[in-house]
Amino acid sequence: MATALPTLRRNWLVTMRAYQWTYFVGTLATGILTVGLAYLAFHAIGGGRAGGGFAAAAGTADYLGYVTVGAAASMFTVRMVLWVAKAQITEQREGTLESQVLAPARRLPYLVGVGLQALTTTVVEVVVMLAFAIMIGVRLPAPDPVTLLAAFVAASVAVFGISVPLSAIMISVGEAHITQNTLFVAMGLLCGFTFPPAYLPDPLRWLGEALPVTSALRALRAATLDHAPLSVAAPDLLLCLALGLAYLAVGLRLLGPAERIAIQRGGSA
């Protein structure tokens, strides 16, 4: 806590003083336009209906609800990954990675602090996007509060988990732009944010299952669209948690060597 809370406070200060609108508008635009695209396609092309194959593949006939939950989860994932995975390469670019290595603070609490700050800003962004979705007429049924809370926690662990090895990759190769965007477009295709992964060929589907975001999405949708009790969503929640923690463990193992490579290579990132 001695590391996490000051990090949280510092990142809030940075956000309030610089870039706040760029980040806010950027995240919000992606979510709103994804829902907007689905809305227009649904009404202008589908005539207010989705094809028969969708309900079977998605487990719900509510196309707009499905995409809205996915778009919210996508905003959440992208923003969390951007903050947590890029925290250390940003330190490196700003010249403070060495200080971080010298300080007696551990990495996990530091990253938890970054993650908590990202969580607080992202929740605001997601709420604004959901307000937009409701305004244009998307109707989300009342969710099961316990399952929703569990899914939210599991999704946070999952996204935090995949961010840590990504951070190690970024500082060791000294590059963030290509790494992050490749992950985002790959997740967009594999994890089922905007369409059921059942549409994909089997090898791609399995690749998607290896990312905890896929099971997190299933749990989130079960909670919000199906009003599923905790017992029904439990297998997905456990899978998501297990995968997320596995990524986290691997990532924490990799961070040390990655920091050594980054510091040996020197300032350029």
Added chain:
Amino acid sequence: MRAALRVFAAEGLKQHRRIFGSKLVVFSMLLWPVLTLATTYYTVLPVTEAPGAAERWPLVAQPGRLLAFLAAGALAYTFFFSLVQSAWHFSWERISGTLEAMFLTPASRMALVLANGSSALVQNAWLFGCFGLAAAVATGTLHLAHPGMLAVAALALLVPAVAWGAFLNSLLMFSRDSAFLYTLLDDPLWFIAGVRLPLFALPVWIKAIGLVFPLTTSLVVLRGALLDGKDVGDLAGHLTFLAVLSAVLLGATALLLRVGERHAQRTGSLQLF
């Protein structure tokens, strides 16, 4: 004229050395567009399978043509987006201090921004262009009125794209926050220009805003010429509009460059970032 040609040659060489074969190009100009195209296709698939969808949009009856429609959108979007990306890189000149040096030389400012945009476009987009064309030929979705329409489509894509790139570069004379430009013109651009949806699906007010962006009309011409077998006569209205729009963009660029340079001389902002 010779001076302008030398600017083009120098910028061309610079962009070639900087961009050609770089990892960023392979990822942002081939891998990302292809994956995004697949995601878009699957996202709209449920509504195209809805009962009666084929009456509202006949294209959906043939999945191959639907994919070609979206791929043409991805192709044009990639071309235009490569210019947003190059404008974003242009702002690095500011950081490395070479923007000020460029404005100290007697080189024509207009030639500078045009050369920067067009040579970045060539270095960036050839990969996806070749890929798109090869895919279209291989899948048999290319439907041309006559081979000359290929040139018309290419021009309708390249000329407005270069004008657009020059305009973006001139905007960066004023704004130092290039990340904002990047954010603002990434997602909203595909949405309002009908990249992933047919134009009839968009509300009138979005269509009206979309007309300001040359990508919208370029895309109408590209899809008409390459996929629907239309000839110059069918597309004359759109082509004229594109020509006028490109001219307006270039005019605005010239004006912005002049005002921007004067502003920069007064405030010394060219070396600030």
